[in-house]
Amino acid sequence: MKHHPEIAIIDPNTLSCMGLEALLEEIIPMATIRVFHSFGELVDDTPDMYAHYFVSAQIYFEHTAFFRERRPRAIVLAGGENLPQLSGVLTLNIYQSQKELIKSILQLHQHGHQGGKHPHAESTDTHDLSAREIEVLKLITKGLINKEIADKLNISLTTIISHRKNITEKLGIKSVSGLTVYAVMNGYIEADSI
Secondary structure (H helix, E strand, C coil), X not given: CCCCCEEEEECCCHHHHHHHHHHHHHHCCCCEEEEECCHHHHHHCCHHHCCEEEEEHHHXXXXXXXXXXXXXXXXXXXXXXXXXXXXXXEEEECCCCHXXXXXXXXXXXXXXXXXXXXXXHHHCCCCCCCHHHHHHHHHHHCCCCHHHHHHHHCCCHHHHHHHHHHHHHHHCCCCHHHHHHHHHHCCCCCHHHC
């Protein structure tokens, strides 16, 4: 049985919610993401069912007791140079580029799940990528195009295209950023090397 984490975004800013929701859907396609524009909406739902809470700094500070009990699942959305320095509280700088945001979210994921291993990892299906597919995946995450990968591995362009097709079919992930996230979450590459 596959584990489908549920993630809550609690932020009154509709655009921030939409952007973060789209990013999380790309990074964690198997997750169910719910958006709440107020703390009251979250409480009216089933607030303890979520694996993670991405919460605006304002709502976090107004309801600190609730979120402190749920550390390290609570991630405070903070902006710019004025990131709050909170003891033991995970923060995400929302004023970063998309690439940096993805990297930060992956690092938060690794921190929250003991080095990248998800607590439910043993219950998820394995995707059984071949050793060659893993090599191709690593090179894709480094930004190489098909021809460059073929040259580097001394195999034909047709074979690389076939490997990429197999990888995307096995994983159900089509975007390079999604494949990069998969590679980091499964220990094929380090988040710092992106």
